[in-house]
Amino acid sequence: MIFRKKGFTLLELIVAMAILGLLAAGLLGNFMNSQRKARDAQRKSDLKQIQNALEAYFNDHNAYPSDSGGQVAGIDWGSVFSDGVTNYMQVLPQDPQKDSGMHYYYDQTQLGQGYRLYACLENREDKDFYPSGYGGTNCGQCLDPDDRCTYGVASSNESL
Numbered sequence: 001m002i003f004r005k006k007g008f009t010l011l012e013l014i015v016a017m018a019i020l021g022l023l024a025a026g027l028l029g030n031f032m033n034s035q036r037k038a039r040d041a042q043r044k045s046d047l048k049q050i051q052n053a054l055e056a057y058f059n060d061h062n063a064y065p066s067d068s069g070g071q072v073a074g075i076d077w078g079s080v081f082s083d084g085v086t087n088y089m090q091v092l093p094q095d096p097q098k099d100s101g102m103h104y105y106y107d108q109t110q111l112g113q114g115y116r117l118y119a120c121l122e123n124r125e126d127k128d129f130y131p132s133g134y135g136g137t138n139c140g141q142c143l144d145p146d147d148r149c150t151y152g153v154a155s156s157n158e159s160l
Contacts, residue, residue, distance in 0.1 A: 043120075120141075
């Protein structure tokens with residue numbers, strides 16, 4: 001009677017581990033890309049909500065709020081956007097990556113008759129990604145070497 005050892009050879013184990021490693025790396029890459037896309041979708045949604053609040057402010061004051069260091073009327077991102085009488089937003093949204101130093105950027109134009117609002121997109125393949133970044137903006141820790149913002153929206157009378 002011949003006894004055969006049961007189990008895997010070292011070569012079989014190495015091949016199996018290599019295949020599992022490749023699969024894990026591929027899945028991790030897809031997961032990270034999905035997270036970037038989700039954060040970018042959140043940024044676009046946030047800027048749209050801020051635009052709506054800015055339009056409501058304009059309707060009440062016939063001017064957009066002033067800018068102060070990239071902030072709306074000097075209000076910290078994540079705080080209440082209010083003129084003291086009306087709350088335009090309970091929470092002025094913050095960038096989803098605020099802990100990494102990224103933030104939105106607001107710029108009032110035309111003496112209060114226009115504005116530009118910016119964010120930093122992480123997904124370079126996004127159709128709205130502006131690869132050279134918008135000059136004069138700083139979204140902090142952005143992909144651009146000078147931290148210039150790579151996505152923007154503006155009032156209807158303003159261009160980016």
